[in-house]
Amino acid sequence: MIRADDALEAAWTSIRAGLRRDVGARMFDQWLKPVRLGDYCPESQTLDLLVASDFSANFVSGQFGDRLRLAWRAANAGVREVRVRRAPEAAGPRLLEVVHVEPAADKPAETPTAASNFLPRHGFEDFIVGESNRLACSAARAMAAEATPRFSPLFIHGGTGQGKTHLLHAIARAFSAHSPAAPVLYMSAERFMMEFVSAMRANETMAFKARLRAARLLLIDDIQFIAGKGSTQEEFLHTVNDLIDAGARIVVTADRAPQLLESIDARILSRLAGGLVADIQPAGLDLRLAILEAKRLVAGDPPVPDAVIDFLARSIRSNVRELEGAFNKLVAYGQLTGRSIDLDFAQGMLADAVRASARRITVDEIQKVCAAHYKIDPAEMRSKRRARAVARPRQVAMYLAKKMTPRSLPEIGRIFGGRDHSTVIHAVKTIEALRESNPEIDADIRALLRQLEG
Incomplete structure (x- = not known):
């Protein structure tokens, strides 16, 4: 591996200008402007792109990975593959922080950090509602409303990529819009476990507990990942009990209903099921069409014809995230190469994704x-x-x-x-x-x- 040279820096400057034009100034400034060049491997023609956190790395890779890869290949700079990674100096344990989510405003959003990692595009206004997710969305809006909800916790369950995390971000943003001073805490269950273990090793469990219990809104994603972790589950149970007693709002997501979660303390399941349980079913054809139509309205050129929208909606059935990813891939390739998007092109580009989706009916x-x-x-x-x-x-x-x-x-x-x-x-x-x-x-x-x- 070698450090990126002047030629790669010059190519990156040009690529950045094109990306800012294609994805829009706000999205670019939020996610792509902070990206800097890392090491380059001439043998594999792989370039590392460095960001500040694992969260940013996952988001940039998932949202812009194909676009970045195609842009570098089109630049003829000797780069065939890119890897989005957290910068080495950003590595290492980080203590949990209470999150204050800034309410939506006209000013450009700041670069996300470990303490402000809510996605600007994940609001209720961007969540397309259908029969499969209507209850979950309505419950999420009630949890985010200024009036005290009639239930807590809210437990949302559904398969991967169906919109659970989107709703968590939407709740946080809507809640903070009317209560900007109220501490909001969001993390995955896996992060909860890692932070708790780090706090125990550093003899800082009291500080950890204090930060958690200061939250007025606690959002925990993918609770199934604490299965079998006894001490972590015990701490989570105490946190939930204390927050409920203090009148705080709690939202938890999982990949299945509470009664189907294995190796989770029965007391936790009882607490979580004691509020409102709402599921998100796989999106039906009508909802998939509506999601694609919403994306087409803001995608710009090249235009995506109705035949391609119908093909995508009928072919990518596994989850909403992959459906959106397939659409983004087509548009990104069309924008970077100047090629028009038609049905033959879509079928060729997405053949692997279509086959994978077809295999996932259980x-x-x-x-x-x-x-x-x-x-x-x-x-x-x-x-x-x-x-x-x-x-x-x-x-x-x-x-x-x-x-x-x-x-x-x-x-x-x-x-x-x-x-x-x-x-x-x-x-x-x-x-x-x-x-x-x-x-x-x-x-x-x-x-x-x-x-x-x-």
């Missing part, structure tokens, strides 16, 4: 969708009952699991209550025959396929 999802369609309890998918009202929906779900997932027959059988693979084979053959002879069954299968694929 047997669990199929069971839930089939149970809802046939109006039975999802637990019946794994039960031993053989009544036709239960057995037929179970056979349909097995058929779809074989058709839509890479799971083997024995794996599918185990997920359906420990059944033998021969039971799955029988179910698949039965449904295949019924689709040819029974129009009602065939219509059910088509509707379920549309729902799962849409």
Whole structure:
């Protein structure tokens, strides 16, 4: 590895000018202006781009990674790959700080630090609402409102990339707009654990506790990451209890409902479930189309035709984050190369993403969708009952699991209550025959396929 030379610095100056024009002055000043050049490896043609924190590194890499990579390749500066990393001098343990989020204003936002890391684009005005996330969004708005909410904690659960973190940032910004002096504390559960361990090693646990308990709004992301961590869970429980007793607001997110979290203290789960539990389901087709339309309105040139929007909405079903990432990739490539965006281009550029999305339909999802369609309890998918009202929906779900997932027959059988693979084979053959002879069954299968694929 060698230090970046004058040629790379000159290329970076030119690239920065183009990025500022493409992404807008405010977004550029917030995230890309602080980026500086690090080491360069001639053998792999990889350049390090340095930022102030891990948070900034993750955001810049996720939001602008493809754009930066394409810009450097277009500059013909000998750079094929870029890595966004925290600058070495920024490394090392950092004590937790209470966060005061500045209310929205016309002045340019400052560069985010460990104590002010709320994303300016993650407000309620940027959160597209559909049936799958309406309850969670309404609850988040109530938690952020000036009036005291009728519930606390708020527990939001849903899969990766569905908007949970977006809502946390939106709550913080809206709350601070009407209560700018009230301390707000946001962190991931993993960061909570790391900060707590660091405080214990430094004999500063009292200071750690004091900072936490000073918060009037506490936001914890991905609580599942403290599973099995006894001392961390104990401290988290005390923090939650003290804050609730003090009238503070608490919002927690996880990838699943409280009752499904494993290796989490039952007292914590009871406390979290004692407020309001709101889920975010995978975005349906209508919501995915609405999200893409909102992004198209602010994307600028080159234009993204309706056919491409429809292709993206129907093809990238895994989560909202990947859907937005696919859109950003197309627009960034078009802007940097001057190429127009059409359906053939989109299909070629996003072939890998489409394949990955198609593979992510799970047997669990199929069971839930089939149970809802046939109006039975999802637990019946794994039960031993053989009544036709239960057995037929179970056979349909097995058929779809074989058709839509890479799971083997024995794996599918185990997920359906420990059944033998021969039971799955029988179910698949039965449904295949019924689709040819029974129009009602065939219509059910088509509707379920549309729902799962849409």
